[in-house]
Amino acid sequence: MSDVRIDDLPVRDELRGTSPYGAPQLDVPVRLNTNENPYPLPEPLVERIAERVREAARGLNRYPDRDAVELRTALAAYLTRTGGHEVGLRNVWAANGSNEVIQQLLQAFGGPGRTAMGFEPSYSMHALIARGTGTGWISGPRDEDFAIDLAAAEKAIAEHCPDVVFITTPNNPTGNAVPRETVVALYEAAQAAKPSMVIVDEAYVEFSHGSSLLPLLKGRPHLVISRTMSKAFGAAGLRLGYLAAHPAVVDAVQLVRLPYHLSAITQVTALAALEHTDTLLGYVEQLKRERDRLADELRAMGYEVTASDANFVQFGRFADAHEAWRKILDRGVLVRDNGVPGRLRVTAGTPAENDAFLDAVRELKKEVELSG
Ligand SMILES: Cc1ncc(COP(=O)(O)O)c(C=O)c1O
DSSP, X not given: OTTOOGGGSOOOGGGTTOOOOXXXXXXXXXXXXXXXXXXXXXXXXXXXXXXXXXXXXXTTTSOOOTTOHHHHHHHHHHHHHHHSSOOOGGGEEEESHHHHHHHHHHHHHOOTTOEEEEESSSOHHHHHHHHHTTOEEXXXXXOTTSOOOHHHHHHHHHHHOOSEEEEESSOTTTOOOOOHHHHHHHHHHHHHHSOOEEEEEOTTGGGOSSOOSGGGGTTOTTEEEEEESSSTTSOTTTOOEEEEEOHHHHHHHHTTSOTTOSOHHHHHHHHHHHHTHHHHHHHHHHHHHHHHHHHHHHHHTTOEEOOXXXXXXXXXXXXXXXXXXXXXXHTTEEOBOOSOTTEEEEEOOOHHXXXXXXXXXXXXXXXXXXXX
């Protein structure tokens, strides 16, 4: 039986020859490759989670609240408090990570015979989830500084009339934010072309110098803002993502979500984390300072650094980015090669982890200079 491979199965044609997504999970001393928050949850929060999970465990014979009302209400309160725009329960939807939110959006608004567009390099899961949902993928342009060139992007939207447009801000893996006016103009272009749904992926917005684009939801029923607790809340293992949009979008997503998709354990754990929002956002301030220190020190070494509004920094240029990645790994530090030519990405870790990374790239630089 072991000689049967995927291609021997009647698998969908578009999946043949492809590989699953995943950054290497290597056991090295310093892991700065998946944009996680390096700080473990504080002990009082761990205790609170244990308490809420114990309580929820008594009801696990029942299915969870299918509509996650308490959690969505708490997420709406968080967004209203921090996002500069009032949203309520009916504007918010939650799922297992923002990846699942995006999958549900593409199940509802993409699918066979439809297309989605993103401006690349960007978060590669957008294209992969498109593939998984049978949605055609169109790669839109960025300029050589990794910014969205508005005229080129508007032209691409007018030409392809995608059903869904992704705008990732701050962008991953480059780190730069998309100006608000550009998002507004792309929304207008997408409405003129189709009209299409515009998904603004704000996974990293809490690390940004600017503010959330949440206020743009007013009067824009085709706009969706997608968020996550994986980064700023330091809870990547929890798997909790959410969106804010017009209530009709939330209704549409409910047509495709699996019933009881969000376990009772996930719901209460996320609620406990939200009770500790202020403590968790305190770590974000520390990480922003470390992100800026990484950028400054890399620049001082002579590297090119893309301005970052996220919890990571893209740097280069390398004649061979993959070889540089390997050499940094040889020094015990795992960063990310996202396949952007000449560039690597490092996530801001603890000060000690960042020092280890900076030492590794300093040595690498010396090695290259000696051999060159
Ligand atoms: C831009 C962007 N969106 C979404 C996600 C997925 O986050 P989640 O852990 O909520 O699925 C990531 C994770 O790296 C990301 O970089």
